[in-house]
Amino acid sequence: MTRDEIKDVLLEIIADIDEEADFARLDADAPLRDQLDLDSMDFLDIVMELRKRYKLHIPEEEYPQLATLTSCVNYLEPKLQHV
Amino acid sequence: MAAYQLVIIGGGLSGLAAGIRAARFGIKTLIVEQHSLPGGLNSFYVRQGHLLETGLHAMTNCAPANDKQAPLNRLFRQLRLPRREFPCHEQIGSEIRFGGRSLLFGNDPAILEASIDRVFPGRIDRFRRLRQEIAEYDPFAAGPWRSGRQFLADHLDDPDLADTLLLPLMIYGNAEEEDMDLGQLVIMFRAVFEEGFFRPAATMREFLGLLVQQFRDFGGEIRFRSPVESIVSDRDRVVGVLLAGGEMLGADAVVSTAGIPETMRLSGWPGEVDRYVGRMSFMETISLVSRARTATLTRDRTIIFYHHGDRLQYRRPSGYLDPTWGVICFPGNFLGLPPEDPVQIRTTNAASYPLWKALSAESYESVKRRWTEAAVSASEEIVGNYRSSIVYQDSFTPVTIERFTRKAEGAVYGSAVKIKDGVTPWPNLFLAGTDQGYLGIVGAMLSGITMVNRHILR
Numbered sequence: 001m002t003r004d005e006i007k008d009v010l011l012e013i014i015a016d017i018d019e020e021a022d023f024a025r026l027d028a029d030a031p032l033r034d035q036l037d038l039d040s041m042d043f044l045d046i047v048m049e050l051r052k053r054y055k056l057h058i059p060e061e062e063y064p065q066l067a068t069l070t071s072c073v074n075y076l077e078p079k080l081q082h083v
Numbered sequence: 084m085a086a087y088q089l090v091i092i093g094g095g096l097s098g099l100a101a102g103i104r105a106a107r108f109g110i111k112t113l114i115v116e117q118h119s120l121p122g123g124l125n126s127f128y129v130r131q132g133h134l135l136e137t138g139l140h141a142m143t144n145c146a147p148a149n150d151k152q153a154p155l156n157r158l159f160r161q162l163r164l165p166r167r168e169f170p171c172h173e174q175i176g177s178e179i180r181f182g183g184r185s186l187l188f189g190n191d192p193a194i195l196e197a198s199i200d201r202v203f204p205g206r207i208d209r210f211r212r213l214r215q216e217i218a219e220y221d222p223f224a225a226g227p228w229r230s231g232r233q234f235l236a237d238h239l240d241d242p243d244l245a246d247t248l249l250l251p252l253m254i255y256g257n258a259e260e261e262d263m264d265l266g267q268l269v270i271m272f273r274a275v276f277e278e279g280f281f282r283p284a285a286t287m288r289e290f291l292g293l294l295v296q297q298f299r300d301f302g303g304e305i306r307f308r309s310p311v312e313s314i315v316s317d318r319d320r321v322v323g324v325l326l327a328g329g330e331m332l333g334a335d336a337v338v339s340t341a342g343i344p345e346t347m348r349l350s351g352w353p354g355e356v357d358r359y360v361g362r363m364s365f366m367e368t369i370s371l372v373s374r375a376r377t378a379t380l381t382r383d384r385t386i387i388f389y390h391h392g393d394r395l396q397y398r399r400p401s402g403y404l405d406p407t408w409g410v411i412c413f414p415g416n417f418l419g420l421p422p423e424d425p426v427q428i429r430t431t432n433a434a435s436y437p438l439w440k441a442l443s444a445e446s447y448e449s450v451k452r453r454w455t456e457a458a459v460s461a462s463e464e465i466v467g468n469y470r471s472s473i474v475y476q477d478s479f480t481p482v483t484i485e486r487f488t489r490k491a492e493g494a495v496y497g498s499a500v501k502i503k504d505g506v507t508p509w510p511n512l513f514l515a516g517t518d519q520g521y522l523g524i525v526g527a528m529l530s531g532i533t534m535v536n537r538h539i540l541r
Contacts, residue, residue, distance in 0.1 A: 018160055019167070020151060037151045041161055041536065048108045048540055060541070 001080045006073050013049045017042055028069040050076075054083055085333035087113045089539055090324050092311050092349075093340035095123020095488070096524055097516035099294040101338050101531030103162045105539055106303035113332065114303065115324065117310035117489070121295055123340070124488050124495060124517075125524055127287045131475055133425075135369055136287045137487075138495075140386060140412040140429065143255070143274035144525040145173055145190050145281040153278065154525050161532045164297060172417035174280040174385035180465065181247040182393045190279030203244045213238040217273065222266035225503075231268030232261075246395040251275055251388045253397045254410055254431070256522035258361045258496035260398040270522055280385060282417050314339070314350035314512065321350070321512040336539055338505075340516035340531070343498050344491035352508055359518070361494025362399045364481035366434035368455050374424035376472035381465075387411045389465055397433075404434045404454040406461035425474050430462045436481035436492040451478055490517065505534045513538045 001009070007028075014021050014036065021036050033043060047063070050056045056079055058066070065075040089105050091098045094116030105112045120126050125138035146153030148166045159166040176189045184202055188195035192214070200207040216238065231252075235245035249263070252271040257263045263271075283290050295305060310327040314337055323333040339346040343359035346352065372380070381387070390396075390408040397408075409432035415423040434454075442450055455478045459470055481493030490497060497517035505514040513534050521530035 016163070018151070019165060020149060039152065039157065041157060041532070044536055044540070045161070052109050 001077075001083050003073050003077060006076050006080055007069065009053075010046070010069065010072055010076075013046055014038075016049070017045045026069065031067050032069060032072075033067075054080060056080075085323060085335045087111050087323075087332060088335045089113070089338065089535075090115065090332055090334035090336075091338045091340065091515075092314075092324065092346075093123060093489075093516065094118075094121040094295075094305060094307070095340055095516065096125055096294075096527040097519075097531035098123070098338070098340040099291070099298060099531070100158075100162060100528035101340070101515050101535045102298045102303050102305070103294065103301060104532050104535040106298055106301035107163060108540060109302070110539065112298075112303045113334075114298070114305040115309040115311055115326065115332070116305065116307050118487060119307050121291045121305070121307075122287060124484070124490070125287060125527075126291070126487075130477060133371060133475055134286055134288060135477065136414065137367075137479070139282070139287055139524065140410065140414065140431075141174060141280035141282050141417075142171075142525060143271075143278065143280060143523045145171065145279045154274075154529060155278075158525055158528050158532070162294070162297060162528070164293065170284040171281040172284060172419050175383055175416050175418055177251075177280065177386040178384050178388070179247050179250055180387060180389040181250060181395075182243065182390065184243065184247065186247055188276060188279075190281070192277055195276055199244065203241060206239060206241055206244055209239050209241075210244070214277075217269050218277075220265075220269045222269040226266070229265035231263035231265045234265050234268065243393070246390075246393075248272075248276075249395055249397075250390050250408070251386075253395070254388060256496055256526075257397065258363060258494065258501075258517075259499040260362055267520075267522065270526070274523055274525070280417075282414070282420075284420075311341075311349060314346070316350065316509060316512075319509070321509045324349075336511040336513070338513050338515050338531075338534060338539070340514075341489045342491060342494075342516070343500075343502060343514065343518040345489045346507070346512075346514060350507070350509070350512060356491075359498040359500055360491045361496060361498050362436075362492070363397075363496055364399070364434055364436045364484060364493035365431050365495060366404050366439075366454060366458065366478060366480045367429060367431045368458050368476065368478040370428045370430075370459065370469065370473045371425035371475040372428060372469045372472045373474050374422065374426050377426050377469070379467045380426070380428075380469055381413075381467060382416070384466075385413060385416045387465060389461075399435050400433050402435065403438050403450060404432050404457060406432055406457045409433070409458070409461065411462045411466055428462070428466070428469060430458045432458050432461070434481050434493075436485070436494075439480045439482045440492075447482075451480060454478075496522070505538065 089112045187198045412429040484493035501520035503520040515534040
């Protein structure tokens with residue numbers, strides 16, 4: 001997957017989790033949770049959805065690498081390169 | 084490999100919510116429910132063409148759809164249900180009548196503040212500081228039991244006001260007698276006084292139908308009329324559940340929503356069962372009253388909590404039922420609901436399980452009739468007379484509750500001792516629901532969600 005495709009997948013997952021999510025003013029380099037007012041339970045859903053779709057196991061200690069949209073893409077790019 | 088990755092015992096609200104979470108992420112999940120209907124404590128039944136709800140008076144934790152952090156909306160996101168397609172009706176207003184005084188409250192906390200200012204002169208600043216403290220308190224942080232009663236006494240410096248506020252908080256969720264853990268008090272205070280009461284536009288039947296459908300849409304399987312005989316283990320792990328009919332269902336993990344005492348019995352979990360048997364149970368009477376004859380009845384209240392006498396007596400009564408305190412609910416009195424006919428009136432009073440359990444089959448019905456009368460009389464003193472206009476009436480006792488929900492001794496709020504992490508002596512058997520420490524319908528569902536998030540999905 002390309003970086004843009006990964007980004008689209010992430011936004012789609014978030015939109016599925018939160019019908020109220022507003023991406024219009026999303027800053028890709030600022031923490032997702034603060035901007036979208038998500039809590040840890042929602043955040044777990046992003047991780048679980050990635051696991052369900054791509055059989056990707058993200059260990060808990062690596063969750064901090066998923067803080068912003070850009071850091072998510074950086075983290076996922078090598079893991080999803082053959083998808 | 085076991086037939087199921089997860090078997091959930093109980094198709095009540097915590098079991099259904101747990102099931103939806105697990106199935107949503109592809110876990111092969113089965114819910115087994117002993118009854119022919121879902122819902123557990125919060126179910127429904129139909130008699131003479133009337134749909135009657137059990138348990139539910141109102142849902143707590145009312146919140147507008149755009150408040151993302153509100154427990155109700157977090158719940159909907161977790162279950163992936165569209166919150167905007169779930170219309171809610173807020174309460175008209177509720178009242179606490181305690182020892183000759185009356186406080187009003189609604190879903191706007193300003194109503195309660197104004198009422199306190201009128202009825203308890205000079206206490207409003209203390210009450211505001213209390214609200215502030217409760218807003219900042221983290222009820223989910225691990226910590227020892229703290230007396231909620233003492234907390235209120237210290238902050239309000241007024242035992243009458245403290246007991247008046249405690250009455251609805253205890254009645255709507257406290258498993259302990261006489262006192263309430265501070266964490267539980269904080270959860271209830273927010274649910275009742277800060278967020279408030281509402282009900283779904285449709286009945287419990289439609290709400291439960293929505294949950295079952297969501298579970299099935301995610302691939303989950305549910306079996307009704309399937310009472311569990313035992314939880315089967317092999318050495319140090321649980322391997323499945325045995326149904327009363329003799330069928331063995333293999334499972335990689337089991338979540339039990341049957342409460343601690345029943346789960347102990349089913350699994351052979353060694354320990355002192357009595358320690359976990361709650362003492363608070365209730366008798367409830369539903370009366371349907373012809374609308375044409377309700378002109379004299381209270382119209383502008385959703386729920387009335389009442390208590391005669393000066394000091395709060397939240398405990399199992401020494402008789403069959405204690406009519407000196409309880410709840411009167413008008414399930415039709417929510418904003419925007421069409422006028423119902425007949426009008427429903429529900430009365431709830433503390434009742435003693437051992438006394439009801441000891442009755443013979445012959446005397447049970449006549450004793451039930453006698454105490455139904457007592458409960459109705461007590462409520463008539465408060466809302467006006469309705470006895471002569473009743474078109475249908477039904478009551479359930481602690482024994483009924485135990486039979487349909489398997490909550491030991493009909494203790495609707497379960498054990499006074501909670502196991503908040505849901506952990507049992509087996510590494511793959513977990514508790515969810517009442518005895519895991521969350522309260523109310525929204526709480527029960529968050530409990531199922533949290534336990535699956537923590538123990539099954541990780």
